[in-house]
Amino acid sequence: MDVGTSATTEPIRVLHVDDDESFGELARTYLERVDDCLDVTTATSTTTALGALDGHDCVVSDYDMPEQNGIEFLERVRDERPELPFILFTGKGSEEVASDAISAGVTDYLQKEVGTDQYTVLANRIRNAVERRRSERALDEHNRRLQTLISNLPGMVYRCRNEPGWPMEFVGGECEQLTGYPAAALEAGDAVWGEDVIHPDDRDGMWTTVQSAIDTGDPFEVTYRVVTRGGDTKVVWERGRGIRDGDGGVEAIEGFITDVTDQRRRQRRLERTSERFEALFENSPDMVNIHDADGAIVDANQRFCEELGYDRADVVGMRVWDVDTEADPEGVASMEAEMERGDVRRFDAEFERSDGSTFPVEVHLAQLEVGGERQYLAISRDVTERREREAELRRLKRQYETVFENAQDGLFLLEVVGDDDDVEFVYRQLNPAHEAMSGLSAESLVGKTEHEAFHSALGDQTTSHHRRCYERREPVEFEEVFEFPAGDIVVSGTVSPVVVDGEVTHLVGVTRDVTEFKERERALRRERDRLEEFADILSHDLRNPLNVAQGNLELARREVDADHLDTVANAHERMRTLIDDVLALARQDGTVTDLEDVALDRAAKRAWSTVATGDAALAIESEQVVRADEGRLVQLFENLFRNAVEHAPENPDDSVTVRVGDVDGGFYVEDDGFGIPEEERGRVFESGYSTADGGTGLGLTIVSELAAAHGWDVAVTEGTDEGTRIEVTGVEPAE
Known part of the structure; x- marks a missing residue:
């Protein structure tokens, strides 16, 4: 067999130690020839060999050598390289040497023989020893890496039997951190995974899921709850698969389990956040x-x-x-x-x-x-509406500024600073009219409180009005004499609150110098008092002689029947009417303040009942209700009715009809008599004007005064039937 055909192609560096240099060279040549992966270095002494151990994968050594024998050399090698394969290749074969070599930890033992086949055997022994050592080293590295991986996994690895309860055979990693139980307790059965750790509500579902995956040969992934030794509930994720034996049965289950409680919580929060975002996004x-x-x-x-x-x-x-x-x-x-x-x-x-x-x-x-x-x-x-509002606000602001700056009345703006217990009113704006009236410039007041601005009783005067307005949250009217730098003047005004979100933020004041008006009013009051005193004297001094004259006239009529006595009686009646009209004019105070809701038809009927109307008829064509002083309105109607009757035709077949009706902004009274020529209509309200014999010329003057006292306008026009129409306008309708 050619050793060089082996699948292992990684070089094997061999250190051959033999004191016979020629044998060493021969062995190197044959070893490299039979296995081209072998790279042999020779050494003739153990001292040299000890210095050359590094970088070699195997040592081949003779036994009998001058410095040390092979066993002694082996012991020195084991001290420095305990894992290095060491083959004792010696010519001295004995059981004693072999026993000592094995005791010293020799990797292999081979006796030198005659012939070259021994080098093939040696080469195989070298390869086997190195590959075995390399495999052991690889396995050690694999186990080291596996142990490192397990120790750094965020969870635990396990091997358990596929039985109910899943009893553990091996547990590694963070078992105690995950469950509270040490690994030894699970491996010893002191705590059973399927009975003591898995949450009771998740056990059946877990078993079904895992068995289904094992039946199909697939790995399984499950998420379930566990109950720790301390009673806490956690959510874990597990991945595993069934391990089959040689007969195809499931020998065990191996897998990994990690704590996903925090991830599950984050996922749920994320899902809720996502749902909220989706809802906000869509809605x-x-x-x-x-x-x-x-x-x-x-x-x-x-x-x-x-x-x-x-x-x-x-x-x-x-x-x-x-x-x-x-x-x-x-x-x-x-x-x-x-x-x-x-x-x-x-x-x-x-x-x-x-x-x-x-x-x-x-x-x-x-x-x-x-x-x-x-x-x-x-x-x-x-922002279309907002832009429109902003434009409207700018327009209103310009209008406000224009009105504020050009108003004839004095205007000022105060900002409310502080709270109810310590409120201050700070000047923010004054218009020119207020500056001219008071002699106080905006520059001297703006940004100051009233006390800071005045340091006098004037501050107390104004603050009292302003505080009442602030506290009542309603306009406050005032009229007082103020000691302004421009002089003492009578000021009439109103302070109104500006309420924003339920809080009074500013006060707006409107003031007017009424000093001259008050002086004229006092003068008019004095004049009216003198006139009324005169009217009383006139009434007393004229009525008494008139009553004497009328009494004597009645006595004379009993004794003498003469036409000229009728003339005297008419003169007396004219004098009485003149006295009444003069008194009515004298007692007009010029203004009406006590207004109430008055029905025109009621006031007209009341007036008609007090006037000597003879055969005249009254037609009321109004249901209007107006704001007026009812007594003076009745008096106005009385004078209009009297004027209509006095100017009626003398022919009894032509009796006058007086109508009361509505016009835009008021009412009218008209008759169907002769009417008043257009060129004369401008004079009818003048004192003394009359077209009737015996008329005083004061009736329509009184009408004009009564209308003016209400703030009404009165005018004469042509009636519907060519008679006279008196129109009263500017009348305020009832609310």
């Missing part, structure tokens, strides 16, 4: 899309598709600049290149719908890392 009121680093949209929610008028299949694959009219590839790439994972950018854009219409949006863009690739999440919101 978000905002438009959401995801695009890749090339700007291609990879996903979009329903809102995005609906707002743009596309199907989802149409949107996927579109570029962001196909949607955003203000975007372009270079700009998108530049912005995204500056972003890092977790960055969020906000910017305004304009989206274009499928029909070509556009709308403004606000975009929030974030970078994501998906499968090792950059993607971008864009959340967009239609």
Whole structure:
């Protein structure tokens, strides 16, 4: 047999030690010839050989040598290279030498013979010894690696019998960390895997799954719960397979088990997070899309598709600049290149719908890392309404600024600082009218509290109004004399709260200098008092003589029946009417403040019942209710009715009809008498104007005064039947 034909081709380096140099060379030649893998080095002394052990795979040594015999040399080799194969190739054959060699740990023993066949045998012995040693070394390395692997696995390896309970034959790795039981307890049966470790609710399912895989010869993977020695529940993942014996039966099960409790929790959290994200993505009121680093949209929610008028299949694959009219590839790439994972950018854009219409949006863009690739999440919101509101706010602000700056009344704005226990009012704005009225510049007040600005009783005066407004959360009216730098003036005003989210944030004040008005009012009041005193004197001094005259006239009529006495009676009546009208005018105070809801038909009927109307008729064509002083409204009707009757035709066949009806913004009273010429209508409200014999000329003047006291306007026009119509407008209807 040619040893050189062996499958092992790795060189085998042999150190041959023999004191016979010629025999050594001969042996080297034959050994290398019969096995071309052998590389033989010769040494003639053990001293030389000991220095050359490194780098050799086998030592072949003679027994009888001058320095040391083969056994002594073997012992020295074992001290330095205990694993090195050592073959004793000697001419001295004896059982004693062989026994000593075996005791010393010789690998093989071969006796020298005559002929060359012995070198073939030696070559085989060398190859077998080296290959055996190499196999042992490989097995040791394999076992070392396996042990290292097992010791570093995040779990345990096992071999168990395929029986109910799965009794363990071998357990390695992190058994105690996983289960709380030491490996020895499981191997000894002190704790049984299928009875003490697997969760009771998972045992039957585990057995069924594993047996099904074993029956088909496939490996199995299972996830189940275990109960640790301390009573804790963990989730484990196991992979294993059945190991068959020579007869094809299942000899055992071998596998690996690891703790996946944390992974399972993370997976569940991830699933919940994914579900929430999916719900937010699909149900978000905002438009959401995801695009890749090339700007291609990879996903979009329903809102995005609906707002743009596309199907989802149409949107996927579109570029962001196909949607955003203000975007372009270079700009998108530049912005995204500056972003890092977790960055969020906000910017305004304009989206274009499928029909070509556009709308403004606000975009929030974030970078994501998906499968090792950059993607971008864009959340967009239609801000059309917000832009319109902002434009409206800007317009209102401009209007506010215009009104504020150009208002004739004084205006100021206070900011509320602090809380209820320590609130301050800080000036933020004053208009020119307020500066002119008070003599205080905006520069001297803005940013200061009232106490800081004034340091006087004026601060206390204003603060009291402002605090009441703040506390009541309703407008507060005031009228006081203020000691401004411009002088002492009477200020009338209103402070109103600005409430935002239930909190008073600012106060707005409107002020007016009413000093002159108050002075005129006091003068008018004094004049009215004098006029009323005069009217009382007039009433007393004229009515008494008139009553005497009327009384004597009645006595005279009993004694004398003369037509001229009727003339005297008419004069007396005219004087009485004149006195009543003068008193009515004198006692008008010019304004009406006590307003109430008054039905026009009720006031008209009440007035008609107090006027001597003779054959005249009243027609009321109004159901209107107005805000008025009812007594003065009745008086106004009385004068209008009296005026209509006094100017009626004298022919009894032509009795007058007086109508009350509605006009835009008020009411009218008209008759079907002669009417008033157009050129005379401008004078009818003048004191003393009258077209009737014996008229005082004050009736319509009183009407004008009563209307003005209400803030109404009164005018004369032509009636429907060419009579006279008096229209009263500017009347406030009841709420």
